[in-house]
Amino acid sequence: MEDGSKPTILVTNDDGIDAPGLQALVRVLVSTSRYNVQVCAPDSEKSAVSHCITWQHPISAKEVDIYGAIAFAVSGTPADCASLGVSKALFPTIADLVVSGINMGSNCGIHVVYSGTVAGAREAFLNDIPSIAVSYDWVEGKSNIHNFTLAAEACKPIINAILLETKNRTYPQKCFLNVDLPTNVANHKGYKLTTQGTSTYRIGWKQVTSGTHGGKMLSTMTMETDNEAPTETDILSVSPEHLMFKRETRGRQIDGNDGTDRHSLKEGYITVTPLGVLSRAGLDCHAYFKDWLPSVTENCSSPAL
Template structure:
């Protein structure tokens, strides 16, 4: 444009983090796609090893160890800490000279829908950025063993570029809605996805039980994010063949089943083939009925000062 100094413009800064670790295929594919567009300044600040299922755990009493990592086209650091740690130090200007315009956490191996959002380190990385006033997205891919491959991460990142660009446009124009961050889930068959769908966080959850084992290696591992593969076996699993010491009992989680709710919820829409976009806030509030119940119940608490006996 005539009369405008081109030096006034700069590329948007996107910082990528995750919970699967800085070497995870999902993160590397996302970074590769962002770099290949030549439209962004790409920063990476992620855990140095897998930190799946750690939720919003943070390092408090110990110093964080941070190491420079070579990733083509990006400025990258590996953090000996959690996803929330990585997001926090990444936006602090201790590692990068400027605060990123947008933080993207992912792409995670396994979906993050419903109640599993609470467990997710991927979502926590985006949530921590949101706490600190930086717009953020969490991105997860509904990985299914026997169907999915690492190539799907690249396809998923490309499919979500319009979402990333739309958010950056809102940020640039000063119209970005700052009261939430976005949780994005990409369907297994990403090539034939049905488009974007705005959803609400549902109540889906994999029901987990426990079984006793005689060694750490007995039994298989679950996915990196509390989700259940379509070909997972639901059952009691092998019985313990010997009696372990009572001083050192070993137990492993096992999948008991899957519970989910219906339409307009994240898990259902994801299974129907949509890329789900779910707004999340900092806190999980109870519903209005629960809040009203508490308001009516609390004034009567003093009427129950006597000890209570439960008859079984």
């Protein structure tokens, strides 16, 4: 950003450009009159697509009207949208910060790998743009649409601090942030620096027939109901010669470490988790394979097992 000019924020998501989380975030950012706000988001829901990108065919972008922002609905994935948004092919200026969200459902632990919301922030980071992924821990029966506005307001201190550090050239360039807001965001316990944990749903499969409810969820796969079961909405329509299967949850693996993202989120904190692009194996794995790899070539002439 130039001295004296407003910083520019690019907003994307994976729930789609019409999603209440994105709409609330844009409305809050625009209402401050402190930022230039750009929106480049999927034209339909793209939850749990991870870092999928469109490679072999063009994608379309249609300008839409959102609360005074310059906004485009794009036919690609969240990673596509972030990449296009910071490329100068769509907007005349490159954003100072990319915010991906606000997702309807938390993105903690292993679900960071699956999340399109996190992928939007990761893609911006790969393009050397500071970025954060923002998710709200929506629980059916407890949450309401107004919570997204509260979540957006709660993110402003983080957004403002990043922009200031970026302007001063003191912001670290080796990570991006994953922010999760608790269900009772109005009474959150504060901001807590956390590490990515290993919490995840245990996922199984069962065979279904034509007329059975499908397994598409309203949002990212960690959106919860009171009993932590996904909401099923679609009706399958299949030809009889096809076998059809759908995912189903079979419980959850929970972190016991109070320093991890999901554990702290469920305690009522706004969790702030620095993430990198690469997932490195543990040191014990490197120690094992240091001895194992030479033995592979030494034993290559041995009879097969």
